[in-house]
Amino acid sequence: MTSTLKSMLIFARNGLGTPILLIALLVMIVLPLPPLALDIFFTFNIALALVVILMTIYSPRPLEFSVFPTVLLLATLLRLALNVASTRVVLMNGQTGTDAAGQVIEAFGEFVVGGNYAVGLVVFFILVIINFVVVTKGAGRVSEVSARFTLDALPGKQMAIDADLNSGLITQDEARARRLETSAEADFYGSMDGASKFVRGDAIAGILILFINIIGGLVIGTVTHDMPLADAARTYILLTIGDGLVAQIPSLLLSTATAIIVTRVSAAGDMGTDIVRQVFGSARAIAIAAVIIGALGLVPGMPNLVFLGLGGALGFAAWILNKRAMQTEVEVLPEEPVAESNTPRELAWDDVSQVDPVGMEVGYRLIPLVDRAQGGILLERMKGVRRKLSEELGFLIPPVHVRDNLDLGPNGYRVTLNGVPAARGEIHADRHLAINPGQVYGTLEGVETKDPAFGLPAVWINAEQRDHAQTLGYTVVDPATVVATHLSQMLRDHAHELLGHDDVQQLLDRLARNHPKLVENLVPKSLSLGVVLRVMQNLLSEQIPIRDMRTIAETLADHGARSQDPVALTAAVRAALSRFIVQGITDSYEDLPLIALDPGLEQVLQRSLQATGSAGLGIEPRLAERLQRGASEAAQRQEIAGEPAVLVTSAELRPWLARWLRPMVRGLHVLAYTEIPDNRPVRVVATLGAAEAQAATA
Template identity: 55%
Template sequence: MKFLNLNPASGGFSLPAGRVLAGPVLILLIMSMLILPLPPFALDLFFTFNIALSLMVLLVSMFTLRALDFAAFPAVLLFTTLLRLALNVASTRVVLMEGHNGGAAAGKVIEAFGQFLVGGNFAVGLVVFLILVVINFMVITKGAGRIAEVGARFMLDAMPGKQMAIDADLNAGLIGEEDARARRTEVSQEADFYGSMDGASKFVRGDAVAGLVIMAVNVIGGLLIGTMQHDLSFGEAARTYTLLTIGDGLVAQIPALVISTAAGVTVSRVNTDQDVGQQMIEQLLTNPRVLYLAAGVMGLLGLVPGMPNLVFLLFTAALAGIAWMMGKRRDDELVREQMVSEPAAQPQVPEASWDDVELIDTLGLEVGHRLIPLVDQRQEAELLGRIKSVRKKFAKEVGFLPPVVHIRDDLELSPNTYVITLKGAEVGRGEAYPGKWLAINPGQVTGELQGEITEEPAFGLPAVWIDSTQREQAQVYGYTVVDAGTVVATHFNHLLHRHCAEMLGRQEVQQLLDKLSGDSNSLVEEVVPKTVSLTTLQRILQNLLDEDVPIRDLRTILDTLADQGEQAGDVHELTARVRLALGRVLTHQWFPGNAEMRVMGIDSQLEQVLSQALEGGGALEPGLADTLMAQAAAALDRQETAGDPPVLVVRHGLRPLLSHFLRRRLRQLVVLSQAEIPDDRMVKISNVIGERTAA
């Protein structure tokens, strides 16, 4: 570790690690004050430094935006408490040894606090000192300690919910690994901070008790020393030593009161993008009607006979003036907004041209006017960045880049409504409330929340829109809490995967071939268009995407099609052969690793009936179709309840029929054929469709 830089090229000497010495130097000062006698001038310096340090801590706590911005506060609280106790010990030594020489014997600061602040009256000083101790001990420190204790408990209870929210954002592609790691670290630091504050607040309470003990010791010791050793009268000794003790106590308790206030401000603040002063001013002076009512009450009190009329009427005029200025400023802002929103004079309409023809966007997002800040680049625009992340994650997982999303506002929509469109048709609709949070019930919550009951738009889970003040309470209850931008982005991501086959056009397929041509140009030229046409390849890829099969391994797909040569059949047969080649990928998608595969199966008798129906043309009788759908839904529920993937394994010939039939209503169901599973994987049938019929 370098403590001194002597490199001439740096322009001189520097101390890059100078701040490392701050802690050891402070400890040495505290130890020296406990052991060595200090002259009065040194006491004045240290007392003044203690007062300045307490003011700095209070101001820092007021100007921070989050509690973690002042994460060193528990350690600062400990060191300032030790500094005050060390000063008390050093001043006690000087007061008892030199107090008989007069008020200035213990330094100018103690003399000033004992003479000027209480007028030299030790009785008044004693009362003021006791009041300060009671305020510090019973009000500020006790309240701050209680808030820190409850905050630490809530933070620990909310940690699982916050971790789930981080994992949900990571899985949805809204954040990356680095962001997730940083957010997890912040959650852990918040819990550590409130736990440390809970313990550190006990130091301040102990300091108040120590102040009372030290005052009693100084008064009693001063009386004994003054009367027995320095031949002072009892009254003179009481006056001299009591005033010095009161001055010593006040000069220590006032900084302690300031530090306690800083602790209360730190643990009681609500994290926003404003400091405490801005929050107080903006939220207290936000409504002119409140100020008018307050002015009216003060005016009525000012008219009561016997009251200090002038003071009350002055405050009445001040409140009314502030309310009038706020109302006038609000009216001016409304006028400016109306002037901006008024349309300009309409120019002469030109003739229609081809420029007036608007083609339909492949992907579109229409938002109500209250959702405009989520997509406006001049404002927050948080949703734009999340949509970019969703498209990037989709391209990595599925294998092609989805179209650009065209976003526009629609005044015909409800203010908080958004609509997701695909090729001009609506595929999804939901509501979002900027500034509020959606508490999603995953099924195991421990309490209820007050808010607007709704459903999570992507998966239909029960949810509640809540205010930001209920966010931590919802996480403690076990809800997954997300903001409005995350709700829209998650819904958009879900619809992208559901309709990805419709978004894959010829242009996207050609871009995939162009990308592969850089490494496998001969393979691309052999398959397209010699073996299959571009249109046939597009339909094969769409069939794969329609069954949630990624097309990232385009080389294997083209290799399989190249092996068919002139014997290439129809699209569905080619799709089946490609699925066989991608069997290991399909299996790994749902059963990563080499663990046992717990899947659903079909009863042998029902499988025979379906085979006969397939040979007869593939049509199922209505009664058989309804029974098959109901039993498949029941088996799927049992499979998901057990925590197993929703995978059904059937004979290779039955797979296309069952996949096409069952996935019309059971979209989450995945149908694999026995031939698609690698030989080295172990398969266990955990649920059987048609088992009751067979029985």
Template identity: 55%
Template structure:
């Protein structure tokens, strides 16, 4: 019994809910094919023709009540199925007309008879004219216009896709939306493009349906004459009248739903997306101005007074328009007016509120921004396999792991005012870097020891200033053989951005980032930050110490050591520069390891003893470095750096701890590649070798 009950429940479960909806498409296809092959009785034809008319009306109403095109995304498929249904009904009705048309006007059902007799008064000449007019309206006006709108809409939608994708990615990078929302918005953009592309193609079905309806009508008339006269012995006049009226009824019962469906297609593709359906748009925008109604009423009323015109009809319409305008005036709230000596101002409260400025009008500058020319849009558009956004995410993650804090997101925008292949990198709204990139070419960078020249566009590596050349992809392997470093356009931009971020890391570290660092440390080690900020040291002082470290490219990943040193010395040392020196002493091993990996000997630049003494005296007297000594110091330091780079050594200057801050500040302005260490920062386990000396002569 249980098994029998289960079997009885199977059909109910199978045809319930979404499973039944999934069968609607296959069932409709089977019905359409069956109507083309199997003969149908007149009563079933009446049901199917009625269903076709009802479905066309439903489609039109649904299209009228949609807020945006994607609300009726199934419309192209509905258009296809409705066209196939009409054509299959034409085939089925043609079969019945030719086989049984001689029996009378109701041979193909009551619906065809009603359209053939009642709608055109039984006059086949009038019926033919009405049918041809309907075909022309459908084919030449509605379908052609809707198809053109769909074609232009698809073209503009495809052109706008990169900009929309960039906007979504920019909002995602800015943290304004989550990954799920971004994925949903990307899907909607793709669906809009697919919809308008499908509508462009689906409009061809309706055009073909109109042509097919005209041909089917001609076939029905000619075929009916042949069948009626030859096979059934009817006279030519009787056969012509009978079969022509049946053909007209068959054509009209198919073309009227086709006209309705075409109108729905025009409504779908021609409407502007708003928060209102088409009906509200029409009534709200067409009949919302009482002045328009009054002027129209006046014009129609004047025309109605002309002798020989249908005065009653014109005056009735004019009266209705005037009444509508008066009703609108009564519904409108009274406007407040202020009259001055020479100026009259009338504003509603809503207008005043709209004109008033607010804090929402203040646009904050982006901490990090990149503007690209239009030819570089494919590099930042994920729908076109652009890799730059992924590279930027990797850069932010890599920098966070290396220097110890998360840099702000990079807001990317297109800019038509810059060159097509140019890009601009800005920091807090100010340009800090600019370059050019060519998406379909490669940059061959000359590291200094290449064995040949390459044809291409000479340029300079934007990140490090090395000579380079833009080459075609076919020369990539040859460039590598010559000793060039070959990178693509996306890598050029990403490397440039990475270099600038590391160079300006101190400016990117704001008070908010410092507070986020403290919050992260508090979660892991609450005792470390307990009572430190602001009781022991202020947030501003901590911020300045961290910026000083980043200025000299010292990582702040070891926040435990940094906070320990500050907690120890902050009660007695309030100056951020002195606190930075104390922190550097504690981080000396990490700083040395960063400049000289492994345990190799430190081959560095040193100061001549006499110069050391002069600088110590200048610090003691607070008189500063004399101009002549400063010029000589810069010149000799530059020569020492050149010697170090020629033998492949890092440009590092080692001085006494008391001189380190002075020389670091002075030399960093002109020689940013130079790193200044103090002897106290170098671990005792590392050996030092002076490979170049800076003399002390002025």
């Protein structure tokens, strides 16, 4: 026996278990089996059904038993193969008695139904009705609905994962794991929708096999073996009933397992524990039930002892639950105030509060979002935002100090930079925000608003509408995610204000560990720390990360001897980072679409810049208005076409045009000719300023 088990384990580890099982199924269908083999296989079939239903009960989540549809198919095939094998034995050897097909079938035919085939038929049909009409039909409907809603909600869930990733709430690995889980969930419920059809077909097959065996047994017993009709009916019907019951009970168990796993929620938890906690966890409900049962026990003619006994047991259970709940309540006593000395102490520098680099103030209704004792998750989300932005931008984002502010509205919040409000918004802590990404398939009931981070139309909805909103194509996020996304976008836009001298020194110190000579030649030989800081702030203000510190430092060291101007040095660094900049605009290797300036207009702007010098561009107001309108229209056309809007100009004009146009034209990138990689093909999609140049030179 031990050697057999070892051999089975070796076969399973080598991936041969399933092929051998399929071969065994074919053998059972084709070759006759002895009664002892039938007893072993029928017992194994019952044990397998019990193991499967217990696995569905104790699995924390349905996806933990993702192989269930395959197991259900194999168990169904095993049971049908056993039906074929037992039918062959019953019809061939049934004239010898009720033990012809083994002791298991005989036990179910004789002991379970008392040897009365009429009772056996009634019991069998009741089991079939329960299995086919109640369990299988309900499980099939739930599987169908679950599969449909899971597949419909898949795009919304994927967009929610992308939103969490972009806002820094999760890492790339966590996003990849959530995408795999979402895809696995859709595949699982889709497979369960098909697997429920196996159970339904199995129930129908059981009924048909019963009638075929009864008719075939009567014909064979009376015609072939010359048995009296009554003896043939008793023998073959009892064998058929035993065969049907020994197969129908595992079928009922697997149908119940199917119904259990498709009705489970996605939250992790043991089903038995959840039932005890949610159904029998309320002392009030059990106490009321005890009173009602006890009152029924006082009615004359009722079984008073049973009802009164059950009512007393329920009352005792309610008292135990209430006592346990009272013991778990912990009274928090106020702390004793510390006696302060009457002698005032002298003021010190510690009494002078400093301005927080980044701060957040919340209204009183939003305090539960930032209070860990009340289950608030906003602080953890903000840590995720800082971690993601620090990785992307290349320097450490300072911590966010959160405090309440009674001057704000109860649902309001605002973000401050160096003590000055930089962004504000209003959220509903008890609702979810359904954001319209551009194309949805219906409307939602709720409070209409706009996404505070990107200004997209949105609706505040109840938590119960989340799945429905995702099905319609909305991106649904919780209030903490709304605030975290807004914070992430604000910090990204104002990153240049957060970078200071100490941060630049930290970056240089880290670079010096691997490239000490480079840092030694840069600061203070070529440039001062303040000039390097200004260059990095210029890069961050135009959404260019400073992760590639080696390239930045080498470029500054090369050009530092010729110029100390931060604008000129920034242009040189941008040219060195050209491939990185273009890759950040579009990761496609197709032609780079460009919006160019008319040569005449570019000459006009060049003369204006030379005339005004460092004061900036001096453009006639009507020319500025027409140029801004043309750039905005070109950017909108690019957005509709699904391409980036990139304006290209000379290196001298680029910083001034970027500073002027980017705040007014959303999504516009301004590049210099020297910032386009030599190996990158380009394509001019629009030219701005032909008419404006003629009007300016007229």
